[in-house]
Amino acid sequence: MTNPPIPAQPPVLSAERLATAYTYAQYRQLIDELMAKDQTTGETQSPELTAYAKLNIQRMQRLDKKAELLPELQQALEAVEQTYAWLIITEGWCGDAAQIVPVLEKVAQASNGRISTHYLLRDENLDLMDQYLTNGGRAIPKLVVLHADTRTEAANWGPRPAEAQDLFLETKAAGATHEEFAEKLHGWYAQDKTRAIQQELLTLVRSM
Template identity: 85%
Template sequence: MINSPIPAQPPVLTAERLAAALSYTEYRQRIDNLMAVGQTTGENQSPELTAYAKLNIQRMERLDKKAELSPELQEALQALTHDYAWVVITEGWCGDAAQIVPVLEKVAQASQGRIRTHYLLRDENLDLMDHYLTNGGRAIPKLLVLHADTRTEVANWGPRPAEAQDLFLETKAAGATHEEFAEKLHGWYAHNKTRAIQQELLTLVWGL
């Protein structure tokens, strides 16, 4: 779901905070380094979260290698005339992030330098996260689209495509366990092959 901000907003974050954010390579390296010692990102640590993070590494590696942007999205990116900072709030244990973040990075890489990505870990940036709650929850990943020069918000997106969000709400209402929901959600992502993500990002890019 794409949300338009209120006009005349102040900068979303300081230049120093933006500069201190992780690059995609640094984000992936942080996750790999923690996995090497049996941990993941975030304040909470458990064998379950570490297991999720291990699967997520495999999902991101697969998407890094195989995901391809649609011609329509590539064309829209090439038509951009302004520069943007894409701030992504994420964590290594988040299954949705593993399915989405590599696509966000591919979009940025295809923008001919118009889009630069900056990755922030949710639990280290709760003050920022709490401005972008979903139904009162700190759902991630969350994409903040900012003007590169002023760091003011253009739009935001996340935590997942509308179709996946509907699946989440329906499954939750049916009383499914986390494991049951995760199986359905990742099955949906595998079948959809990033099409819904790309279509929503195409709509977002058209609006820039």
């Protein structure tokens, strides 16, 4: 008795829609242009969100300049044989995105052309976002690894490293305010220096 064929996996999104995504440079430019008008990405605008976005620009600038890939991650990237499109769902006001997106971009840039990055704003793509909820929430950033030729999913990751996610859940359960949580979380990121992110991306890249 033969087994029925496994149904073909559908593309996560169309080629046309993927083509509308921002490059990293375009994403950064968008955030800078909005900040010049005291705005950030998304329909919701407030002084608080603008303040977060301003801090996030500084965080991304620092990581763009100073973050360095772990040697073992660089080695794993050199062993990647297929080509992939990394679809990254993000927003300029998101603190986690500011800490993570520059690292994702550095990984892709070190892949010798095997990985391309494509940035979409969460609130403009809720149908995609809702395929990748975290505990029922639209947590970002979210990385969806696509096979470049078929745009089918190979893996997904996010919204933050497991240790940071645990810190988030613990702090939330303790009833902390957003400001208290943000202070703890960004303190963790500063102390970790992207090591946890890179270790988890190392596991992901080795599975590709």
